[in-house]
Amino acid sequence: MSILKVKDLKVHFPxxxxxxxxxxxxxxxxxxxxxxxxxxxxxxxxGESGSGKTTTGRAIIGLNKxxxxxxxxxxxxxxxxxxxxxxYYKDVQMIFQDPYSSxxxxxxxxxIVAEPLRNFEKLSRQEEKKRVxxxxxxxxxxxxxxxxxxxxxxxxxxxxxxxxxxxALKPKLIIADEPVSALDVSxxxxxxxxxxxxxxxxxxxxxFISHDLGVIRHMCxxxxxxxxxxxxxxxxxxxxxxxxxxxxxxxxVAAIPDIDPNKRKEHAKFRQExxxxxxxxxxxxxxxxxxxxxxxxxxxxxxxALPKKG
Amino acid sequence: xxxxxxxxxxxxxxxxxxxxxYAAVDDxxxxxxxxxxxxxxxxxxCGKSALAFSIMGLHNRAKIEGNILFKGxxxxxxxxxEWSKIRGKEMGMIFQDPLTAxxxLMIIGDQIGEAIxxxxxxxxxxxxxxxxxDLLEKVGIPHPERVYDxxxxxxxxxxxxxxVIATAIANQPELLIADEPTTALDVTIQSQILxxxxxxxxxxxxxxxxxxxxxxxxxxMADRVAVMYAGQIVEIADVYTLFENPQHPYTRSxxxxxxxxxxxxxxxxxxxxxxxxxQFLPRKxxxxxxxxxxxxxxxxxxxxxxxxxxxxxFVRCSCYKHFHxxxxxxx
Ligand SMILES: Nc1ncnc2c1ncn2[C@@H]1O[C@H](COP(=O)(O)OP(=O)(O)OP(=O)(O)O)[C@@H](O)[C@H]1O
Ligand SMILES: Nc1ncnc2c1ncn2[C@@H]1O[C@H](COP(=O)(O)OP(=O)(O)OP(=O)(O)O)[C@@H](O)[C@H]1O
Ligand SMILES: [Mg+2]
Ligand SMILES: [Mg+2]
Numbered sequence: 008m009s010i011l012k013v014k015d016l017k018v019h020f021p022x023x024x025x026x027x028x029x030x031x032x033x034x035x036x037x038x039x040x041x042x043x044x045x046x047x048x049x050x051x052x053x054g055e056s057g058s059g060k061t062t063t064g065r066a067i068i069g070l071n072k073x074x075x076x077x078x079x080x081x082x083x084x085x086x087x088x089x090x091x092x093x094x095y096y097k098d099v100q101m102i103f104q105d106p107y108s109s110x111x112x113x114x115x116x117x118x119i120v121a122e123p124l125r126n127f128e129k130l131s132r133q134e135e136k137k138r139v140x141x142x143x144x145x146x147x148x149x150x151x152x153x154x155x156x157x158x159x160x161x162x163x164x165x166x167x168x169x170x171x172x173x174x175a176l177k178p179k180l181i182i183a184d185e186p187v188s189a190l191d192v193s194x195x196x197x198x199x200x201x202x203x204x205x206x207x208x209x210x211x212x213x214x215f216i217s218h219d220l221g222v223i224r225h226m227c228x229x230x231x232x233x234x235x236x237x238x239x240x241x242x243x244x245x246x247x248x249x250x251x252x253x254x255x256x257x258x259x260v261a262a263i264p265d266i267d268p269n270k271r272k273e274h275a276k277f278r279q280e281x282x283x284x285x286x287x288x289x290x291x292x293x294x295x296x297x298x299x300x301x302x303x304x305x306x307x308x309x310x311x312a313l314p315k316k317g
Numbered sequence: 318x319x320x321x322x323x324x325x326x327x328x329x330x331x332x333x334x335x336x337x338x339y340a341a342v343d344d345x346x347x348x349x350x351x352x353x354x355x356x357x358x359x360x361x362x363c364g365k366s367a368l369a370f371s372i373m374g375l376h377n378r379a380k381i382e383g384n385i386l387f388k389g390x391x392x393x394x395x396x397x398x399e400w401s402k403i404r405g406k407e408m409g410m411i412f413q414d415p416l417t418a419x420x421x422l423m424i425i426g427d428q429i430g431e432a433i434x435x436x437x438x439x440x441x442x443x444x445x446x447x448x449x450x451d452l453l454e455k456v457g458i459p460h461p462e463r464v465y466d467x468x469x470x471x472x473x474x475x476x477x478x479x480x481v482i483a484t485a486i487a488n489q490p491e492l493l494i495a496d497e498p499t500t501a502l503d504v505t506i507q508s509q510i511l512x513x514x515x516x517x518x519x520x521x522x523x524x525x526x527x528x529x530x531x532x533x534x535x536x537x538m539a540d541r542v543a544v545m546y547a548g549q550i551v552e553i554a555d556v557y558t559l560f561e562n563p564q565h566p567y568t569r570s571x572x573x574x575x576x577x578x579x580x581x582x583x584x585x586x587x588x589x590x591x592x593x594x595x596q597f598l599p600r601k602x603x604x605x606x607x608x609x610x611x612x613x614x615x616x617x618x619x620x621x622x623x624x625x626x627x628x629x630x631f632v633r634c635s636c637y638k639h640f641h642x643x644x645x646x647x648x
Contacts, residue, residue, distance in 0.1 A: 161362035193570065195574070266536050
């Protein structure tokens, strides 16, 4: 059974203008997105900056107002049933993109990581301190960190504090918004391995938002590619990397930097070719407003946004 | 002949914790030439941002020792007036944290416009606006006219980062310090930004310090690479040498941690242990030794130095000669 089902999700932000600050238009940050995630899987959400990934994540967890559409968690529609929500907030946690602004600068690490514990579990001070230290150890931070403040840590270290907080309540679903993009590769490897370990241990499901396609490929079973608030392609990791169909996906895959400096020229040439194809065939892949068409199935697992035939 | 634009000699940047100073950048020497990209890579917390802030003279509470020469002039002696000419004009910086670099109460257009106005008071308001919109377009922001009037919180993470990039290059700096400039960006925008930086380098003969943990970006962009560990440079080489013939155990471990397409979903290489916090950093002996405990202590130097093992290729400590991964056979 799918643990999370998102149906035709729309999140529109009003643009205010004029002297009366009236709504003059809307930013359609998310405009008709549907997908579902199977329990225990890692689902990747990829797409260019501003395509609506964070907004989708925030809407699922209830931080952005949903304009229309539904979000179902374990079969329950959390968009309308208020009662389902208390558990929901415990079961679904988010790791935020920005490790700087997501941690309260005036709070000690102990208080930051313990905050969800205090909301949902009654622990003694001693127990709480022990739990926090265990959590910090899990993410590779030293136990003496508990008495420090966020500014005393580097960007990468701060992101790990955010992860420690997110897993404190042993949630079922974690929405991880760029969880490792602020980390150097060695710590990134550690966090990714660790996320895979606790996934098995705690039977976690991940919605993994990232623009790093190397990381996405490593972590995800299934991937959705977003462009301007809509899906352009969805499929298994195989489908997306070995058989991309939409020109946007092809361009994305071509832009992945090559780790071999000797291939710089060759790679740049390939990228330019795909870019040319992208420009020439743009109108075949996008509608008159430059937006993606509705998704069509091209195999059991693979969907592509193509114009309807006929 | 390449020309030194920036020369750093024995730089030491220390932060005060309780009653003592602890060096986050510990005796770093390096050179950036005109028309050159020097990449700096290293573990989170190893002092890359501290180094960048020191060069820009932005550490007001840290103790800074050593010399930073920009175009031959020691910046330690620069007056506040001289600094205001250097910062934002001759030197541009892309901050790692785009939110703190932006004023939350000011619209995007005014923030970038102000950076232009500060160094060019003769430019008219209309010209300034055109220039800002052109810059926003250059960094790949869609609807630049609309974004001109928006506040930072109304933009996505990657858009904010591009605003910071636009501000940093607004006055075509001679030295650009880019601290993780593309971390929040998707690969297509990233390649566009990298092209823009290459253009700045080639057209203006600019020198660029590129701080990043993305080794793909390093491979695409850098001319030379400095690898830092615990406040020190442990290896420095041209980009081809660094990828083909890495020597320091830390560099080799780092290259081994990158998610590799072929073995998806297998375990990634992890460097054992954790980075000690600043106060607990080992200050004697090889700082990396605790992370490779299976290597015999006798392999390390007592006071590790940088050795030039081939022209332009420096490696710290002698342990590289004896290093192997734990899973490898020992000869
Ligand atoms: N509170 C808000 N008010 C107005 N517009 C917003 C708001 N939050 C987001 N947006 C807009 O919605 C769009 C999608 O933003 P979102 O943060 O979801 O992008 P993203 O895909 O996460 O991008 P990135 O990779 O850069 O983080 C952008 O155009 C952004 O400017
Ligand atoms: N203002 C400060 N006071 C005390 N310690 C600090 C301060 N700023 C940084 N540090 C410490 O100095 C060290 C270097 O930090 P720096 O921010 O330079 O790391 P970095 O290499 O840029 O890491 P990242 O890749 O995570 O951004 C870290 O141990 C950090 O905790
Ligand atoms: Mg985002
Ligand atoms: Mg940094």
